[in-house]
Amino acid sequence: MATPPPPGPQQPEGQYPPPGTPPGAPETPYGAPEAPGAHPPPYPHAPYPQGPFPQGPFQQGPYQQSPYAGPYQPWGQGYSPYNRPVPFNGFAIASLVLGILCFLPAVGLVFGTVALVQIKKRGERGKGMAVGGMVMSSIGVLLLGLMVATGGARDFWDGFQDAANDSGGAAFSLEVGECFDTPSGSLGTVVFDVDKVPCAGEHDAEVFADFEMGDGGYPGDKKVADAADQRCYLLRNTYAMDSWAVPDNVDVYSFTPTSQSWRRGDRDVSCLFGNTDEKGGLTGSLRKDQLTLDPDQYSYLSSARAIDNALDSAPAAEYIEDDLPGYKKWAASVSEAVAWEADGLPAHRFGPAARGRIAALAKDMALSAKEWAKAADAPDVDTFYAHYDKALKLIDPKRTVTTRKALGLATTPPKYDESGGGGSGGEGGGGIEV
Known part of the structure; x- marks a missing residue:
C-alpha cells in the first residue's frame, strides 16, 4: 500500500486536508497535529503556501495521475477528438442508391445481401440502408419481370430507339x-x-x-x-x-x-x-x-399530269433508231393515255369561261392519240418520225395557253x-x- 510522501522541506505540515475530505469537515493534520500559527498569512502580505505536489510522473502518492487531478473527472472525458465513429458499410450505401434509382435492381439486391453479412462481421453501420435497398431492388426486379412478360420492355426499347433516331442522324421530322x-x-x-x-x-x-x-x-x-x-x-x-x-x-x-x-x-x-x-x-x-386548287383547275391538271407521265416513260435510248421496238411500244402507251384523257376531260363540267377551250383541247388530244397509234404501228423509223412529230404538235404546251388563262393557271411555259x-x-x- 502506498504511503503519503513526507512534507516538503519548505512547506508547513498539514497545509491541506487529505484528498476526499468532505467540504465543511474540520481540517485535521495529515500525519501530525496542527501547529499553532500554521495558518497561511492573508493575501497580499504573503504568497499562499503551496501544497506538496508530486515531483515527477512516476512518484507515488494520492496525486500521481496528473499534477492537476482533483476529485472530479476532467472535462471532455470520453469525447476526445481522436475518437472515430463506426463507419457506414459501402455496399449498404450502394444498395440503397440502386434501389432508389431502380437501376440494375438485381445488383442492388446482391449488394444489400453482401452489406448485411459484412455489417454483422465488422460491426459497421448501415443495416437500415441495406434492408431498404434490398426492398426497393426486389420491387424493381418484380417490375422488370412483369415488363418482360407483357412486352413492356420491348415498347420501352422501341421508344428509346425512336429518341435516338431523333437525336442523331434523323434529328428532325x-x-x-x-x-x-x-x-x-x-x-x-x-x-x-x-x-x-x-x-x-x-x-x-x-x-x-x-x-x-x-x-x-x-x-x-x-x-x-x-x-x-x-x-x-x-x-x-x-x-x-x-x-x-x-x-x-x-x-x-x-x-x-x-x-x-x-x-x-x-x-x-x-x-x-x-x-x-x-x-x-x-x-x-x-x-x-x-388542297389548294379549285375543281376546274384540279381536273385539268390531273389530265395533263397523266399525259406527262406517259411521255416521261420513253425508252432510255437517245435516238429512236437505236431502239425502234421500244419506242413503238412507248408510242402505244402514250396513245392510250391521250385517248383516255380526251374522253374524260369533257366529262367534268367546267365553268363557262373555260368550257369552250376545254372542248377544243379535247378534240386536239383525240387527233393526237390517233397519230401516236400510227407511230406505234410504223414499219420503219422514218414512218415513226412522221406520225411522232404530228402527235407532239397536237398536244404542244403552247396550244394550252388560252385554256390555262381561262382556268386561272400559270401561262408561261417552263424552259426546257x-x-x-x-x-x-x-x-x-x-x-x-x-
Missing part, C-alpha cells in the same frame, strides 16, 4: 408542305437539324413528298441517293401539279438516311424543292394540289433543257444525307 432553313443555308451537305419557317416568307426548301425505303442492309450512299432522286422526280407533280408555276431555278433535292441512322431503323426519305443556286432560296409555297426536261424536271438535285 419534316411533314409534307413544310418549309425550312438549314443552319448552313445549303442543301448540298449532311444536315442534322433544320429551322421550320412559314412558306410565305423566304426559305431554303419546301417538302413536297416523303416515303420509306425497303428493309435490308444499307445499300450504299450512291444507291440510296439514286433511288431517292428517281422516286422524288416522279412524285414532284403530285404536289406541284402546275409545273408551269414552278420557277426555272427550282430543282428536286432529298434528305436520305445515313449508314449510321440506317442501322437504327431509319428508312425515311424527304423530297424537297430547293433553289439551284446554293446562295439563293425560295419565296412562297409551290403547292398546287387538291437540251435533254428535254424543264427547269424543275431534271433528275433531281441529289440526295442529302440526314
Whole structure:
C-alpha cells in the first residue's frame, strides 16, 4: 500500500486536508497535529503556501495521475477528438442508391445481401440502408419481370430507339408542305437539324413528298441517293401539279438516311424543292394540289399530269433508231393515255369561261392519240418520225395557253433543257444525307 510522501522541506505540515475530505469537515493534520500559527498569512502580505505536489510522473502518492487531478473527472472525458465513429458499410450505401434509382435492381439486391453479412462481421453501420435497398431492388426486379412478360420492355426499347433516331442522324421530322432553313443555308451537305419557317416568307426548301425505303442492309450512299432522286422526280407533280408555276431555278433535292441512322431503323426519305443556286432560296409555297386548287383547275391538271407521265416513260435510248421496238411500244402507251384523257376531260363540267377551250383541247388530244397509234404501228423509223412529230404538235404546251388563262393557271411555259426536261424536271438535285 502506498504511503503519503513526507512534507516538503519548505512547506508547513498539514497545509491541506487529505484528498476526499468532505467540504465543511474540520481540517485535521495529515500525519501530525496542527501547529499553532500554521495558518497561511492573508493575501497580499504573503504568497499562499503551496501544497506538496508530486515531483515527477512516476512518484507515488494520492496525486500521481496528473499534477492537476482533483476529485472530479476532467472535462471532455470520453469525447476526445481522436475518437472515430463506426463507419457506414459501402455496399449498404450502394444498395440503397440502386434501389432508389431502380437501376440494375438485381445488383442492388446482391449488394444489400453482401452489406448485411459484412455489417454483422465488422460491426459497421448501415443495416437500415441495406434492408431498404434490398426492398426497393426486389420491387424493381418484380417490375422488370412483369415488363418482360407483357412486352413492356420491348415498347420501352422501341421508344428509346425512336429518341435516338431523333437525336442523331434523323434529328428532325419534316411533314409534307413544310418549309425550312438549314443552319448552313445549303442543301448540298449532311444536315442534322433544320429551322421550320412559314412558306410565305423566304426559305431554303419546301417538302413536297416523303416515303420509306425497303428493309435490308444499307445499300450504299450512291444507291440510296439514286433511288431517292428517281422516286422524288416522279412524285414532284403530285404536289406541284402546275409545273408551269414552278420557277426555272427550282430543282428536286432529298434528305436520305445515313449508314449510321440506317442501322437504327431509319428508312425515311424527304423530297424537297430547293433553289439551284446554293446562295439563293425560295419565296412562297409551290403547292398546287387538291388542297389548294379549285375543281376546274384540279381536273385539268390531273389530265395533263397523266399525259406527262406517259411521255416521261420513253425508252432510255437517245435516238429512236437505236431502239425502234421500244419506242413503238412507248408510242402505244402514250396513245392510250391521250385517248383516255380526251374522253374524260369533257366529262367534268367546267365553268363557262373555260368550257369552250376545254372542248377544243379535247378534240386536239383525240387527233393526237390517233397519230401516236400510227407511230406505234410504223414499219420503219422514218414512218415513226412522221406520225411522232404530228402527235407532239397536237398536244404542244403552247396550244394550252388560252385554256390555262381561262382556268386561272400559270401561262408561261417552263424552259426546257437540251435533254428535254424543264427547269424543275431534271433528275433531281441529289440526295442529302440526314
